[in-house]
Each structure stands twice: as structure tokens, then as C-alpha cells.
Amino acid sequence: MQLSCPSPVLRHExxxxxxxxxxxxxxxxxxxxxxxxxxxxxxxxxxxxxRFDAEPGRIAFTTDTYVVTPIFFPGGTIGDLAVNGTVNDLAVGGAVPRYLSAGFVLEEGLPLADLERVVKSMADAARKAGVVIACGDTKVVQKGQCDRMFINTSGVGFIPPGRDLSCRNLRPGDAVLLSGTVGDHGMAILTTREGLSFQNRISSDSAALNGLVADVLQAAPHLHAMRDPTRGGVAATLNELAAASSVGIELDEASLPVREDVRGACELLGIDPLTVANEGKVIVVVPRDEAEAVLEAMNGSREGKDAAIIGEVVREHPGMVVMRTAFGSRRILDMPLGEQLPRIC
Incomplete structure (x- = not known):
């Protein structure tokens, strides 16, 4: 469709x-x-x-706002992060993501080259995820009233008939799986923002997981719950699951996948990697007899190559998460008290 305005040549940069x-x-x-x-x-x-046609089943709808700083970081931008995060929020509920909206709040003086780079990254991420950015909006605020750029994305997906995933579905004996290494995104943001350098550059794990989730759902017809461990990390997500289902969760510290560079950065800064945000990981809870099939399905994709079975659901200590440490002791993995790493998404 041709716009009615004259030649779209901007004199401003x-x-x-x-x-x-x-x-x-x-x-x-x-x-x-x-x-x-x-x-x-x-x-x-x-x-x-x-305007779009609805598909059979229930409609899933989500929204999120992204204020990450810096807007460019190793492994991504605020743009692809916004697309991937919204796609994942739909996918972990069992929905097939279809349509997104994108609302931009731009700071006066933002280089148009930076905006274009972000928009291109959103387009690339949407294409990879198989979703359409169907509508959008742009607002500009005076310099100093926002930090370069904020993005709101909402998403619509469709849950096929008969699929019912919920954080209230956990049962004693279920296996808990994690699709890959923890803490990558939060540490990538923090080390970039603070100018910290390590032998290897830590990159964000930002990725759309709807393809991996589809493989998992096919491998586990009785899957109980999925969640993406974003803000608050694995610790917050597992505590939310345990509380919602009134069950306990026990983890095996030795089975938790953590990259050595992330582990080193966390030790240096005194941060537990299990409380650090992820943007390309999913926690899956399934009956124990389907766990190996799920693990195989995860390992078959690029996003799940480091997946592991990290624990189990138990009757004891309902609402609590307990970790068996490498030293043979047990410690409570509590819900984080606050935001250790501000503005990571």
C-alpha cells in the first residue's frame, strides 16, 4: 500500500x-x-x-514492556528481545504464537540508525519465530524523559483444543527439566553495562522457543507445566510453581547447567546464577516416564542442546524449593527478595 505523503526522504538523522x-x-x-x-x-x-481470523481452540493473550539498558548487547538488541520474550510467554502456556503488536516510546535525539537497527532485529526475530507484527504505535518524548527507547509488545496465540498447561498441575514424582544453561542473559547485560571484561564474552541467550516447545509437546502428551525463567531466574520460577501446586521441588545442584564464564562472573559479583534472568530457556515439568523423551527432544534443537533433568517434584516441604548441594548437604532455594540486576529486559 502506497502512503499518501510526499517522497519519504528524511532530512533528520x-x-x-x-x-x-x-x-x-x-x-x-x-x-x-x-x-x-x-x-x-x-x-x-x-x-x-x-483484523485476522481466529483459529480453533482458546485464545492466549500476553503483553510485556522492555526497558533494557543498554539497548544493544552481546547476543541481541531490545528489539529481538521484545519479540522473543512475548513469543515465549505465549508458547510456554501451550499456545501457538501468531500475532504481535509493537509500541515504541522514543527519546528525542535518538539516532535513526539505532532505531532502524532495532526494527530490523525485530523483523528478523519475528520471521524466525513465524509470527507477524500486525499493528504498532510510536510516541516521542522529550530528551531525558526516557532512556533512548522503550518497547511494548503484546501477543496473540491459539491453544489447540484439549491442551491445558498450568502451574497448578504439578504432581509428586514429576521430573523437572531445564532447556539449557542459566544466567546467560542477565550476566551479558550486567557485564556490558558495567564494562566488565572476561576471557570470553558472555552473550545473551535471547531466542524464541516456540519451535522447541512444539517438539517438547509432541514428545510429552501428558506434560503438566512450562515456564520461562526470566526475571528472578530459575529460583523465582521454581518457587512460583511449588507454591501454585502446593508441592515441594528438590533440585540436584550437580545437574544444573551453568557456563563457566557465567559462573565465574557470578562468583566475582557475589550473585547466585539461579536468581539471574534468562531469555531463551524454559522449565518443563512432566511425568517421570516422559522425561527422557522430553530431554531427547530438547537436545535435538540448537536452543536445547544443553538441556538437563535438574530435579523432581515431591510431597515434602510444600511450597518450598530445596537443593541438594555438591557437598551432600541441602539448602533452601528461596524466592529472590528484590531485583538484583535492574533493567535486564
Missing amino acids: TVQMAHGAGGRLSQELTARVFMPYLGNPLLDQLDDQA
Whole structure:
């Protein structure tokens, strides 16, 4: 669809207040930066809403806002992080992600080259995940009123009939699996933001997991629950699961996959890697007789090559997570009290 404005050639190389005013500069920004990367039959209509056909089953709907700093980091950008995070929130509920919205809050003076880089990363992430960015919005605020760029993404997916995953479904005897190494994203953000250097550069694990989740669901027809351990890390997510189902969870410390560079950074900073955010991992709880099939399915994908069975659901100590340490002792893995690493997503 052709825009009605004159030639979309911007004379500015940074975001201006007028870019958010709804006039010609807004149209030119849309034509130059957004549509070349995000254009699709739904978004091309440039209406105030996107219209699409519903699929059989229940509708899943989620929203999240991304304020990470810096907006570029090893392994990703704020743009692909926003797409991947929203796709994963749908997928771990058993939904097939289909449509996303994208709302941008831009700081006056932001280089348009940076915005274009972020938008391109969103388009690439959406294409890899098989989802469509169907609608969007842009607002500009005065310099100093936001930190370069904030993004809100909402997502719609469809849960096939008969699928019912819930954090209240855990049963004693279930196996707990983790799709890969912990703490990668949070440590990538922190070390980049603080200018910390290590022998190996720590990269974010940001990735869309709907493909891996589809393989897991096929391997485990009686799967009980899935969650992505983002803010608060594995510790927060497992505590939430234990509390919701009124069961206990026991972990085996030796089975927890942690990259050596992440472990070293956490030890240096006095941080437990189990409390650090992940953006490309999923915790899966299944009946014990389906655990090996799930592990094999995970290991068969790039995102799950480091997957492991990390623990089990027990009747004892309901609502608590207990870890068996490498020294043979046991310690309570409590819910984190606060945000150790601010603005990691």
C-alpha cells in the first residue's frame, strides 16, 4: 500500500518531537524505518487495528514492556528481545504464537540508525519465530524523559483444543527439566553495562522457543507445566510453581547447567546464577516416564542442546524449593527478595 505523503526522504538523522506528532514526519518515519522491515499484509493496511481470523481452540493473550539498558548487547538488541520474550510467554502456556503488536516510546535525539537497527532485529526475530507484527504505535518524548527507547509488545496465540498447561498441575514424582544453561542473559547485560571484561564474552541467550516447545509437546502428551525463567531466574520460577501446586521441588545442584564464564562472573559479583534472568530457556515439568523423551527432544534443537533433568517434584516441604548441594548437604532455594540486576529486559 502506497502512503499518501510526499517522497519519504528524511532530512533528520535523529528522532525529533515532530516524529511523534502524527503529521508528515510521522508518516515519513513509518515509511523509511518501520515498513521496509515490518511490512506485511496486515500491517500494510495502516488502519487503527489489525483484523485476522481466529483459529480453533482458546485464545492466549500476553503483553510485556522492555526497558533494557543498554539497548544493544552481546547476543541481541531490545528489539529481538521484545519479540522473543512475548513469543515465549505465549508458547510456554501451550499456545501457538501468531500475532504481535509493537509500541515504541522514543527519546528525542535518538539516532535513526539505532532505531532502524532495532526494527530490523525485530523483523528478523519475528520471521524466525513465524509470527507477524500486525499493528504498532510510536510516541516521542522529550530528551531525558526516557532512556533512548522503550518497547511494548503484546501477543496473540491459539491453544489447540484439549491442551491445558498450568502451574497448578504439578504432581509428586514429576521430573523437572531445564532447556539449557542459566544466567546467560542477565550476566551479558550486567557485564556490558558495567564494562566488565572476561576471557570470553558472555552473550545473551535471547531466542524464541516456540519451535522447541512444539517438539517438547509432541514428545510429552501428558506434560503438566512450562515456564520461562526470566526475571528472578530459575529460583523465582521454581518457587512460583511449588507454591501454585502446593508441592515441594528438590533440585540436584550437580545437574544444573551453568557456563563457566557465567559462573565465574557470578562468583566475582557475589550473585547466585539461579536468581539471574534468562531469555531463551524454559522449565518443563512432566511425568517421570516422559522425561527422557522430553530431554531427547530438547537436545535435538540448537536452543536445547544443553538441556538437563535438574530435579523432581515431591510431597515434602510444600511450597518450598530445596537443593541438594555438591557437598551432600541441602539448602533452601528461596524466592529472590528484590531485583538484583535492574533493567535486564
